Amino acid sequence: MSTERATSFGAEAANYEAGRPDYPFEAVAWMLEPMPHGSRRIADVGAGTGKLTRVLAQAPDAEVVAVDPDATMLETLRLSVPGVPTFQGTAERMPLPDASLDAVVLGQAWHWVQPAAASAELGRVVRTGGVLGLIWNIRDERVEWVRRLTDIMHSSPAENMVNGPGSDGPRIEAPFTHVEKQQWEWTRPMSRTKLHQMALSRSYLITAPADEREEITRQMDDLFDELGLEGESTIDLPYVTHAFRAVRA
Template sequence: MSDARATSFGAAADHYEAARPDYPFDAVAWMLENLPHGSRRIADVGAGTGKLTRVLVAAPDGEVVAIDPDPAMLAKLRESVPGVPTFTGTAEHLPLPDSGLDAVVLGQAWHWVDPVAASAEIGRVVRSGGTLGLIWNIRDESVDWVRRLTEIMHSSPAENMVNGPGSHGPQIAAPFGGVETGRWEWKRPMNRTQLHQMASSRSYLITAPAQERAGIVRGMDELFDELGLGDAEATIDMPYATTAYRAVRA
């Protein structure tokens, strides 16, 4: 992980679990469709509270372990997705044996890693012909109110990597090659509370000074008032674009 923001999420694990979106099943299945049928040994690295883990375990032939550098996030994962083995570690230092996995996947996490070191370490634990899968849920900022929300909250490293000006997507290094990309668009209804929880689970807000956090909350409330999100039952459709990448180990 690259900086203090990368390991800040445990302080907001409850909000992360409550307000971050799950991943579309079709996108996750696409990342892994090149794997053979039968028992698939998969590690979810940077697993957080288990947003991607729960989709992986829904497949009938998956054997999944979850790895994250933050014990607080793993504790929430064990509540949310019971029965999945968890380990403390990072993409650059995996507590796993050589060539023991069919795939390693990272959801909302590759932008925090050293891509060359992480590619090499994941290549160590994945068999030849195995898969590295990367996936992000990114809000669709072509919608005006979503763009304004991001301006208030500040953009994230994930958004800059996947959709930022001049971005070419994530860097994936040896021993992986032949990177493929897929994209899925969808919407998620969210109320005012969930939107605030989503914002407070972002590394920028977690690590910002209290005065700045308060200003961001005020700015969000002004936007939500304008949008008519005035009561607990009112919702607005948050448009998302899920972008996934897959690469095969040589």
């Protein structure tokens, strides 16, 4: 796994916030269902600009903290989700005490971690009976133009892990058990500008040479011209949200 790609997102924090979708509330609620009754201490790890954090903050009586290795992403998060405490750290090195949380969730992030080390470290900070939740928004490539868009932009490590050919999904290890999966289908209206922002927030483009970025942008514009996507007009971009949950033994 490329460390350069994994830590590249701060360079495009504004495009990440504008171009990436939020998470369906019902998917996030499903991840948190096994939490012990009345418990609401939750850490969003790999929180980025706060896409998942803001949904977590809607849960009744939730006490949410955000953890990310990138200071620029956390700066954007503090603007988009005011009042949530933030900490620099990773799933493998959590800046929190033992057994201090009822749940840890990672949105669009587990494909960047070392599964064994992350499972052990998150097991340290989550109480017995607490929850590990993993969630991804993946474009639905059963739609032909979406499949063509991915061919232009290149697939991501997330797409390959969660929905790639022969994939068994994310690897979750002890002390977490009883892994369950659920998914939700939905659409997001996207303009040409938003689609470009989404692409520019992807690690492949962030770390690509300038000439390759320009060529990808040109090919995307050719596709959008073909789709008749002009000005402020939008097209529905279909997504499948894949959510996983496991319980700390």
